[in-house]
Amino acid sequence: MKRQKLKVVVIAAMLLGLVFTGCNSADTIQEDLTSEAxxxxxxxxxxxxxxxSEGVSAIIEEAYLGEEFPELTKSHPITDRFLPSCVTITIVLTQNMKTVTIxxxxxxxxxxxxxxxxxIILEYEKDPxxxxxMISYSxxxxxxxxxxxxxxGSILRERSNENxxxxxxxxxxxTVTWPxxxxxxxxxxxxxxxxxxxGTPAWGDNVFLITGNGTFTKKDGTVFSAEVVEPLRRELACKFLVSGIVNLSKNRNTAVLNYGDGTCDDLATISINGGEEREIHLSNL
Known part of the structure; x- marks a missing residue:
């Protein structure tokens, strides 16, 4: 009889341990989800x-074209150029390299x-x-x-792609640092x-489609994956991206950042883990 009672006690203790272990595992999973939110x-x-990042790309593109293909920009009135008269561009030539300081x-x-x-400083080989x-920039x-x-970083520029x-x-x-x-x-x-x-005289009709992926790191060291799942549309005449979708992810957590329907405004929407879309104003960031 004592042995049977002992067995019952042992089994009960084991079951209780499993319950606590299960609870602890659930708590750990919940904590992980919260920390990765x-x-x-x-x-x-x-x-x-x-x-x-895209604003910097526009500056580099225009400065590079102005130096390597001046017929596309410098022959036109200053108001037709994206880079205004307040910018100074300096060129230094060393052997087969060119350094352009914007x-x-x-x-x-x-x-x-x-x-x-x-x-912004560009460096590349002199070979028009x-x-x-390949252009390096800092x-x-x-x-x-x-x-x-x-x-x-660096930019591999192609005169003509498959399209x-x-x-x-x-x-x-x-790294971007706020005030x-x-x-x-x-x-x-x-x-x-x-x-x-x-190739047109004015800068305002320039339009770009952007794809790609990368990692995004917050100040606290948390790292997220970022992937363009619908090409971002940059119309140079607009201060903001006008359309396209970026997915952010961290293990089981996701966010969808949608830049809109092509309208030039400061609006975008964010949806967290499939939840309701929330509108944000990019000009407030």
């Missing part, structure tokens, strides 16, 4: 870093309303006839809409196809 603020920050000084407003200061060209005390941008359009494949590693010292970093690859406006 993607909130609206995270998605908003990703949107702002994207806007900075200097916005203490502040300069671009044609589409973005405000920049500091320098090359079908492709920043020196550079600010985009009063946010500091540090880091750099017959100019295309740039950008590999980047940048309150909040910062976020992004590493990845973006392919930027110039689909409209190439």
């Amino acid at each position: 993607i909130d609206v603020k995270t998605a908003q920050t990703e949107a702002e870093v994207d806007n900075v 200097d916005f000084g203490e502040g300069c407003e671009l044609r589409n309303g973005n405000f920049v200061s500091g320098k 006839e090359a079908a492709t060209k 920043f020196e005390d550079f600010y985009f809409n009063r946010k500091n941008v540090a880091g750099g 017959g359009n100019p295309q740039s494949t950008k590999t980047f590693d940048i 309150d010292e909040t910062f976020a970093s992004k590493v990845g690859v973006r392919v930027r196809e110039w689909i409209e406006g190439y």
Whole structure:
């Protein structure tokens, strides 16, 4: 009889242990999900870093064209050029290399309303006839809409892709720091196809489609994956991306960042884990 009672006690203890273990596992899973959660603020920050990154791409593209294909830009009135008269471009030639410094000084407003200061520095080989060209770029005390941008990357520029359009494949590693010292970093690859406006006198009809993926890191070190699942549309005349979708993910958590239907405005929507879409104003970021 004592042995039977002992068996019952042992079995009960084992079952109780399993219950507690199950509860602890569930608690751990819930804690993991909570720590990996993607909130609206995270998605908003990703949107702002994207806007900075694409704004930098536009500056580099226009400066490069101005130096390598001056017939496309310099023969036209200054008002037809994307880079305004407040920018100073300096060229240094060393053997077979060219260094282009794009200097916005203490502040300069671009044609589409973005405000920049500091320098972007480009380096590439002197070979105007090359079908492709690798351009490295870096920043020196550079600010985009009063946010500091540090880091750099490289751009493989093709004169003509399979669609017959100019295309740039950008590999980047940048950190964006806000005035309150909040910062976020992004590493990845973006392919930027110039689909409209190439070769026309005015800059305002230039349109680009952007694809790619990368990782996005918050100030606390949390890393998220970011993938363009519907090409982002950049109309140079607009201050913001006008359409396209980016998916953010962290294990089982997801966020969908939708830039809209092509209308030039500061609106985008965010949906967390398949939930209701929430509208945000990109100009408030």
